[in-house]
Amino acid sequence: MQRRIFVSGLATALWLPSLARAAAPLAPNPFGLGVASGRPLPTSVVLWTRLVTADPAERPGGVIPVAWAIAEDEGMQKVVRSGEATAEPRWGHSVHIDVEGLWPNRPYWYRFTVQGKASPVGRTRTAPDAADPTAVLRFSFASCQQYEQGFYSAQRAIAEEELNAVLFVGDYIYETSWGRDHVRHHGAGRPTTLEEYRNRYALYKADADLQAAHAAHPWIVTWDDHEVVNDYANDTSPTDLDPKPFLAIRAAAYQAFWEHMPLSNKLKPEGPAFKLYDRYRFGDLAEITVIDDRQYRSPNACFPASYKDRYLVNCADRLDPARSMLGAEQEAWFADGMKRASTRWNLVAQQTLMTEADTGTGGVHRYWADGWDGYPMARQKLLDAVAASPTRDTLVLGGDVHSFWAADLKRDYADAKAPTVATEFVGGSITSQTPSDKATQMIVKLNPNIRYGRGDVNGYGIVALEAKKATVSFRTVKSVKEQNSPVETRVSFVVEAGQPGVKPA
């Protein structure tokens, strides 16, 4: 297969005196943000890195050629594809390689070289061919890694797992400092410009444990709110009520996200628009539908009042069927995918808690405005599409709430006898501050559809799929306040094929 080699006339601009003056030399380790791979398809993966200077506030100058190679062995002896790409200033000197012509369902190792310096070797893995009988698949799912609040021991543990891919479902960075007992610092305020978002990603990605998780597995990513700003909905947020300046901030944030993730060159952000939702098939066993519930959603119900008090009580607007979470186009794409599904399991990787979690008491109903509970008709449409799928078994994997949850997703939350149409698991937070376990148990008690909840601990989930069952384990970190803290399996559940709903393992 012919690979694309990018040769740019701009490379010569590197030697122009005016640009040379502005150009800082690359750092002794130009790969200080690590290497990564993602978008694992049967015959292709994306390889990623980003070049840095010694001073993170400075940028390399001009267009810089970067060589890459992918091999069948860890020692990089059996190179199967290689080429040269360019790191361009306009994309933050990030490098994204769409490698094609690979074999399905096998590991590969890769490396970049710039100006005679080689990157660490990363490992990746292609997906099984769509038609291949596939006995077992394993994925981690995780979210929420506020840098100041803890160390990434959970990412170190994810690096050591045996996985087909890592699913990361949002809050990769945080825009603000908040919470207790910081172990390290952002050293800067809320980013609103492209340079400021780049610096925030660079800070997070300099972490060795996070780099280990990226270098060990291909990642499939979506975002939540903190990649832009807390609780934003489409073109506004509680802190940014005017869409015009906010869309400029969103454009900067989306570009920085693309620059720092192993995402395809073929899918780049355009201003404030970036189509992130996508679908991945892993043999005959699973299809993963990755959704974006931030970019296209309607404003919070009873907005802007609900932008102050984040809970909805007696808000009729909540039930307006016109209010959307995914936007019309993504909603139709989702329903179409569910209708055509033909694997044993559907996985939906998404950002926020999907199950109803009513926190009202004494006949009062109280719902969190920013999650699916603020968009119940949109959730109904999504679950109707799930129920209509020929694939009976759908697992929804989520994040955002900084706690662990296992829940039965009901066709109708108003009817206690309504069938369970899918099963939801939320895999805690990597470091972000948790709610108290007392508050969590109160929600479990009030909502019979919620079968398990756990606050007070950080970590991630592992889902292992087989033809007859899915096993989901929640792995928790002893303390995010210590580096290299041990991780243990706290609890496991099974979902039996053909019988949606949480069961103890």
Ligand code: FE
């Ligand atoms: Fe979060």
Ligand code: CA
């Ligand atoms: Ca969030």
